[in-house]
Amino acid sequence: xxxxxxxxxxxxxxxxxxxxxxxxxxxxxxxxxxxxxxxxxxxxxxxxxxxxxxxxxxxxxxxxxxxxxxxxxxxxxxxxxxxxxxxxxxxxxxxxxxxxxxxxxxxxxxxxxxxxxxxxxxxxxxxxxxxxxxxxxxxxxxxxxxxxxxxxxxxxxxxxxxxxxxxxxxxxxxxxxxxxxxxxxxxxxxxxxxxxxxxxxxxxxxxxxxxxxxxxxxxxxxxxxxxxxxxxxxxxxxxxxxxxxxxxxxxxxxxxxxxxxxxxxxxxxxxxxxxxxxxxxxxxxxxxxxxxxxxxxxxxxxxxxxxxxxxxxxxxxxxxxxxxxxxxxxxxxxxxxxxxxxxxxxxxxxxxxxxxxxxxxxxxxxxxxxxxxxxxxxxxxxxxxxxxxxxxxxxxxxxxxxxxxxxxxxxxxxxxxxxxxxxxxxxxxxxxxxxxxxxxxxxxxxxxxxxxxxxxxxxxxxxxxxxxxxxxxxxxxxxxxxxxxxxxxxxxxxxxxxxxxxxxxxxxxxxxxxxxxxxxxxxxxxxxxxxxxxxxxxxxxxxxxxxxxxxxxxxxxxxxxxxxxxxxxxxxxxxxxxxxxxxxxxxxxxxxxxxxxxxxxxxxxxxxxxxxxxxxxxxxxxxxxxxxxxxxxxxxxxxxxxxxxxxxxxxxxxxxxxxxxxxxxxxxxxxxxxxxxxxxxxxxxxxxxxxxxxxxxxxxxxxxxxxxxxxxxxxxxxxxxxxxxxxxxxxxxxxxxxxxxxxxx
DNA sequence: CAAAGATCGCTTTTT
DNA sequence: GCGATCTTTG
Numbered sequence: 001x002x003x004x005x006x007x008x009x010x011x012x013x014x015x016x017x018x019x020x021x022x023x024x025x026x027x028x029x030x031x032x033x034x035x036x037x038x039x040x041x042x043x044x045x046x047x048x049x050x051x052x053x054x055x056x057x058x059x060x061x062x063x064x065x066x067x068x069x070x071x072x073x074x075x076x077x078x079x080x081x082x083x084x085x086x087x088x089x090x091x092x093x094x095x096x097x098x099x100x101x102x103x104x105x106x107x108x109x110x111x112x113x114x115x116x117x118x119x120x121x122x123x124x125x126x127x128x129x130x131x132x133x134x135x136x137x138x139x140x141x142x143x144x145x146x147x148x149x150x151x152x153x154x155x156x157x158x159x160x161x162x163x164x165x166x167x168x169x170x171x172x173x174x175x176x177x178x179x180x181x182x183x184x185x186x187x188x189x190x191x192x193x194x195x196x197x198x199x200x201x202x203x204x205x206x207x208x209x210x211x212x213x214x215x216x217x218x219x220x221x222x223x224x225x226x227x228x229x230x231x232x233x234x235x236x237x238x239x240x241x242x243x244x245x246x247x248x249x250x251x252x253x254x255x256x257x258x259x260x261x262x263x264x265x266x267x268x269x270x271x272x273x274x275x276x277x278x279x280x281x282x283x284x285x286x287x288x289x290x291x292x293x294x295x296x297x298x299x300x301x302x303x304x305x306x307x308x309x310x311x312x313x314x315x316x317x318x319x320x321x322x323x324x325x326x327x328x329x330x331x332x333x334x335x336x337x338x339x340x341x342x343x344x345x346x347x348x349x350x351x352x353x354x355x356x357x358x359x360x361x362x363x364x365x366x367x368x369x370x371x372x373x374x375x376x377x378x379x380x381x382x383x384x385x386x387x388x389x390x391x392x393x394x395x396x397x398x399x400x401x402x403x404x405x406x407x408x409x410x411x412x413x414x415x416x417x418x419x420x421x422x423x424x425x426x427x428x429x430x431x432x433x434x435x436x437x438x439x440x441x442x443x444x445x446x447x448x449x450x451x452x453x454x455x456x457x458x459x460x461x462x463x464x465x466x467x468x469x470x471x472x473x474x475x476x477x478x479x480x481x482x483x484x485x486x487x488x489x490x491x492x493x494x495x496x497x498x499x500x501x502x503x504x505x506x507x508x509x510x511x512x513x514x515x516x517x518x519x520x521x522x523x524x525x526x527x528x529x530x531x532x533x534x535x536x537x538x539x540x541x542x543x544x545x546x547x548x549x550x551x552x553x554x555x556x557x558x559x560x561x562x563x564x565x566x567x568x569x570x571x572x573x574x575x576x577x578x579x580x581x582x583x584x585x586x587x588x589x590x591x592x593x594x595x596x597x598x599x600x601x602x603x604x605x606x607x608x609x610x611x612x613x614x615x616x617x618x619x620x621x622x623x624x625x626x627x628x629x630x631x632x633x634x635x636x637x638x639x640x641x642x643x644x645x646x647x648x649x650x651x652x653x654x655x656x657x658x659x660x661x662x663x664x665x666x667x668x669x670x671x672x673x674x675x676x677x678x679x680x681x682x683x684x685x686x687x688x689x690x691x692x693x694x695x696x697x698x699x700x701x702x703x704x705x706x707x708x709x710x711x712x713x714x715x716x717x718x719x720x721x722x723x724x725x726x727x728x729x730x731x732x733x734x735x736x737x738x739x740x741x742x743x744x745x
Numbered sequence: 746c747a748a749a750g751a752t753c754g755c756t757t758t759t760t
Numbered sequence: 761g762c763g764a765t766c767t768t769t770g
Contacts (some may be wrong), residue, residue, distance in 0.1 A: 063759045092760045117758085139754095189760050224759075256757065357756055417746075541760060561757050583756055601758085622755075623761045 007046055007078070011038070018277045019043050023051070023216060023242030025271035027264070029249070031308045032605035033284025033567065036246050040220055041071055043244055044086070045078035047216055051272040056085025059214040059236070063221045065090055065542050067565065071220070087214070091229050093541050095192040098199070098210065105203050106195065108185050111533065113397045115181070115188045115542035118390070119406045120144050123184070127176040138169050146170040147177060151190035152258030153195065154227050184503050185403040193228035200235040211239040222247030222267070226258035230266065240493070245364065249303045253561055255595050262302070284567050284608050286315025292611070292637045293604040299636055300594045305734055307720070317643040318611045322630065326360075326575075326619040330367035333572050337555055338371040338569075342451070348374070350569035351555035354603050355583045360574065361557050368557075378558035384539065388503050388513040389520050395493050395537055399476045402439025402534050412469060415502035419469065423462045430457050439473070446470025472496050475633050486535055490521050500532075500564070560599045563606050571607035573600070576615040577628035589643070600633050613637075692735060693721045698743040701733070706743055 008016050017037055018028045019042045030036035044060060047053040062068045068089050076082050096114065103110035115123065124140040124147070126149060147170065157175040162168035181187060187195065200207035217236050219225070222245040225233070237243055245267060252261035268274055270382060282290055290308045298305070323329040333353055340346040353364055361377060368375045383389060391414055394407035401407075405428065413419045431438040445467040447453050454465045476496075479489045494500065494517070504514040527535040556568070560581075575581055582596035604611060613634070618625045693699055693709050700706050701723070711722040719735035733740065 066760085067759085090760065114760090116760085136753095141754095192760080221759085253757080257759080259759095359755080371753095420746090537759070559757065561759085564759085585756060595757095620761085 005061065007042060007049070011035075012281055013044065014277055014279050014281070015039050018244075018279070019046050020050075020464065021244075021275060021277070023047075024711075025237075025242070025267070025274035026244045027222075027267055027274050028244070028246040028279060029264070029276065029304055029306065030246050030279040031282060032251065032602070033249060033282040033308050034279035035281075035283060036220070036248075037070060037074065038278065039279065040218060040246055041074040041245075043080060043218065044071075044075050044083075048079065051537075053215060054085065055083035056087075057215040058083075058086050058218070059094070059216070060086070060088040060218040061091050061094055061220065063090060063224055063357040063514055064565075065093070067220055068093075074481050090541065091232075092189060092192045092224075093537075095232070096537060096541065097195045098196055099187070099192065102199060102203075102206055105206060107197060108181055108187065110186065111400075111401050113184075113186045113401045113404050113407070113536065114192065115146070115184075115186050115406065118385070118539065119186070120148075120177075120188050122175055122406050122409075123180050124173060126689065127173045127180060131172055131176060133169055133173070138173075140168070143170055143173050147174045148188075149191055149258070150174060151188075152226050152228070154194055172739060183403065184405050185401050186406070190228070193226070197228050197231045197235070198231070207235050208239065209687075211236045211241060213527075214241055216242045216244065218246075219243070219245040221251075223249050223252040223253050223261040223264055224259040225263045226260060230260075230263045234270065237271075250297050250300070250598055251564060252307075253595060255591065264304075265302075267345060278304070278306060280307050280309060282310045282605075283312075285310055286609060288315045288317060288641050289604060289607050289611055292318055292641050293601050295636050295638055295641075295701075296597060296604065296633055297601040299368070302594075305720070316610050318613060318635070318637070318641050320613045320615075320637075320642050322615045322617065324617050326363055326616045327367075329574055329614050330363040331370070333364060333574060333612070334367035334373055336612070337570075338373045339573075341373070346570055348553045348555045351572070352563065352566070352568040352570070352606065353555060353557050353572040353574060354560050354563050355574050355607070356560060356583055356599070358559060360580075364557055368555075374552075374554040376552050376554045376556045378556060378562045383516065383519070384542075386513070386516055388499075388517050392490075392493070392499070392517060392520055393536075395453070395497075396489075396532060397536060399473060399480070399489075400444060400536055402473075403437040405438055406528065408438055408442075415497060415499065418465050419462070422460070426458065426462075427466065432455070442466060442470035442553040443474055444470070446472070446474045447624075454739075479533060479552060486530075486532060487521070487525050487528050488523045489532070533615060560603045564602050567606050567608055569608045570610045570612070571603065571719065572612040572614065573603045574614045576600075576613050576631040576634055577617075577619070578631050579626075579628065580619070581631055582633070597633060597719075604626070607676050655676045691719060693719065693740060693742065699723060699740045700743050701740055 008019065011019060015038065018039050027041060028036070030039065040060070044058060047058060048055055057126050060068075060071065062071060072088050075086075075088075087097075089097075099106060099112070100110045103112075121140050121144050124144045125135065128138065128140060128143070150157075150170075157171055157178065160167070160171050160174070162171050178590065181191065190297075200210075214236055216599070219233065224247070233243065233245075236376050247261075247264055249261045249264050252259055255261075268276065285293075287310050290310055293309060295302075321332060323332055337346070337348075337351050337353075341348055341351075355361060355364070359651060365375065365377065384393075391411060394410040397404050398407040398411065409428075411422055412424055427441065428438050431441045434441075445454055445463070446469070449455070449467050449471075452467070455467070457463075457464060476489060476493060479492060499517065500514055503517065504510045524535060527538070558566075560573070573581075578584075578587075581600060582593055586592035586596045615630055615634075616628060618627050620626075691712055691714055693712050695709050695711055697709050698706060699709055699721075707723040709721055710724050713720045719739065720734050721735055723733060723740075
C-alpha cells in the first residue's frame with residue numbers, strides 16, 4: 001500500500017498544493033518543464049488512494065494519444081496496478097466512446113465511421129458537384145477549411161450569415177456536406193466534439209448521467225481547448241463535480257485549429273471560486289534558456305505573468321549564427337552536430353533541429369546526408385496518409401459500414417475491375433433513387449446475382465462486375481459475423497483483391513508500398529481479440545506522431561509545433577527571419593503574431609542545456625531568392641544571454657563577424673555599419689526603474705479593483721508586483737504593463 | 746486505362 | 761521550383 005508520504009515526497013510546495021487540493025475548481029498554470037504531467041498523475045493517484053474516489057468516477061482528458069499513454073503508465077506505476085474503470089484518453093476518443101454508447105439518441109448509428117481530412121474533402125467535392133458549383137472557383141480544400149472553422153465555433157449552417165457569394169457557397173456546401181455525412185453514417189473530427197455538446201443539450205438526462213459519474217474531471221493542455229471542448233467540460237461540471245485543469249497560455253499554438261487560450265481566463269471567470277496554482281520552478285532548462293524564453297514571451301499581453309526559475313545554474317550562453325543563405329544555414333547545423341557527435345560531446349538523440357514550416361526540412365535533410373549524419377524526421381510523409389494504407393482502410397471501413405460511400409468510391413475500382421466513373425455514378429444514382437445506400441445495392445447484387453431486382457438497372461457486363469464486388473464484400477462481412485480474427489479478414493481481403501500484384505510493381509516504390517500494407521497488417525494483429533470496430537477507431541484517432549519510433553540515436557528534425565511536450569539537451573531553432581518566424585501570413589494580425597511568439601517560446605523552452613538560433617540573409621523561395629531580415633523576435637533576446645562561444649563554426653561563415661551582428665539585433669533601430677569588436681549591448685529597452693509600489697501600499701487596478709501589495713521586486717529593468725486583491729485574490733503583475741495606481745488612505 | 750501534359754498553389758496539422 | 765493533382769490524349 002502506498003502511503004501519503006510516498007506520494008508527496010519529491011514534489012515541490014506548489015506541486016504538492018495542487019496534488020492535494022480539496023476537490024473543487026482548480027486551475028494549474030504550469031510553465032514549461034515544471035512537472036505538469038507529474039502533478040496530473042499524482043493527482044489521480046492521490047484521489048484514488050487518499051480521497052478514496054473510485055477510478056471509474058475519474059475522467060482525464062488529453063490532446064494527444066501519446067500524452068494519454070504516458071499518463072496511463074505513470075498512474076499505473078504510482079498505484080502499482082491498473083486503475084479499473086478510469087476514463088483516460090483524448091477528447092476525441094472519449095467523445096467517440098460516448099457517441100457510440102448513446103447512438104440511440106443520435107442522428108447516426110453506433111457503427112459510424114470517422115472521416116479524416118481527406119475524406120472530408122471528397123465529401124465536399126461531392127457536395128460541390130451536386131450543387132453544380134464550379135470546383136475551380138471554389139476549392140474543396142478552402143471550403144473544407146471554412147466548414148471546419150465554423151464547426152470549431154460550434155456554428156451550424158443555420159447560424160451562419162452570408163454577406164458575399166463565397167460565403168453563400170460555403171454555407172450551402174456546409175449544409176449539404178453535413179447531410180452527406182449523415183447519409184454515410186459518418187462523423188468528422190469536429191462532429192465528435194460538437195455532437196456530444198448537442199447530445200448533452202438535447203438530452204439533459206444523458207448529460208446528467210455523465211456529469212454524475214465523473215466526480216472529478218482532469219484536463220491536460222487546457223490552453224488548447226476549443227469552444228466545443230470547453231462546453232463539454234462545462235456540461236460535465238453542472239452536477240458540481242471537481243475540475244482540475246492544467247495548462248499554460250504561453251504554449252497555446254493551435255489557434256488556427258480553433259484552440260482558444262482565453263478559455264483559461266474563462267475558467268477563472270466561470271468558476272470564481274477556482275483555486276489558481278502557478279508552477280514556476282523549471283526542472284528542464286538552464287537559467288539562460290529560461291531568461292531568453294521569458295524575454296520573448298513577456299511581450300505578449302493577455303497572459304498570466306510567470307517567473308520561471310531553475311536550479312540548474314546559468315549554463316551556456318545562447319549561440320546565434322547568421323549565415324549567407326538557407327543552404328549554409330542547413331550546413332552549419334549539420335556540420336556543428338556532426339562535429340560534436342564525432343568529438344563525443346553530444347549524443348545524436350540529445351539533439352533536435354526545429355523549424356517553422358515543413359518545407360524547411362528539405363535543405364536540412366540534404367545537409368545531413370552530405371554530412372553523413374543519420375536523422376529522424378518527425379511528421380512529413382504520414383504513414384496513415386499513404387495511398388496504399390488508405391486503400392486498405394477504406395475496404396475495412398466499407399465492410400464495417402456499408403453506407404460509407406466515400407470509402408466505396410475509393411475502392412470500388414481499386415485494383416481496376418472495370419467499374420469506371422460512369423458505372424459508379426449510375427450505381428449511386430440508382431441507389432439514392434430507391435433511398436438505399438450503394439453498399440446495400442451491392443450487397444444484394446452479390447447475394448442474388450442476376451436474380452436480384454437491381455440487376456436489370458445496369459447495362460452489359462456492369463451488373464456482373466458489381467455483383468462480383470458485392471459478393472466479395474458479403475464474404476468479408478461473413479468473416480466478421482463468424483467471429484474470425486481480424487488478421488484473417490485482412491489476409492482474405494488482400495488475397496481476394498490481389499493487392500500485392502497490384503501495388504508491388506517491382507519498383508523500389510512499389511515494394512515500399514507493399515511493405516506499408518504489411519505494416520498495417522501487423523498493427524491489425526494487435527486487434528485480433530478486439531475486433532474491427534476498435535481497429536478502425538484507432539486508425540482514425542491515432543496519428544503518426546504517436547507511432548513515432550523512440551530510442552533512435554539520431555538527431556530529430558521537427559516543426560516547432562511538433563516539438564511541444566518534448567525536450568532535448570541541444571536545440572537548434574532555424575529560420576529566425578521575418579516572414580519565416582514570424583510567418584509572413586501572421587504579420588498583419590496581432591493575435592497571430594502573439595501565437596508566432598509563443599511558437600518561438602515553445603521552441604526555446606525545449607532546450608535543456610544548449611540553444612542555437614540561426615538565420616539566413618537570403619532563402620530560396622518559389623524558385624528565386626528572397627532577401628531576409630532578421631526576425632523581429634531576436635530583438636527581444638537580451639544580448640547578454642547570447643554569444644559566439646567559439647563552438648566549432650564552419651569557416652564559410654568568416655564574414656562580418658557574428659559579434660557585430662549581435663549588436664545589430666540589440667540596437668535594432670540604429671544598425672552599426674562598422675566592424676567593431678564585440679561589446680555586449682546595453683539593455684536599452686528597459687532602463688532600471690525605481691520602486692513605485694512598495695510592499696503594504698494599497699493599489700488600484702482597472703479590472704481587479706483595489707488590493708494590497710504583498711511583495712515588489714525590481715529586476716530586468718522592471719518592477720514585478722505581487723498584489724492581493726480584495727475581490728480576486730493574488731495576482732502577479734508587471735508594473736510597466738499593468739497600469740496600477742496607488743490608493744491614498 | 747495509363748501515360749504524358751497542364752495547372753495549381755504554397756503555414757502550422759494534437760484528433 | 762517542385763510536387764501533387766487534375767486533364768487530356770493515344
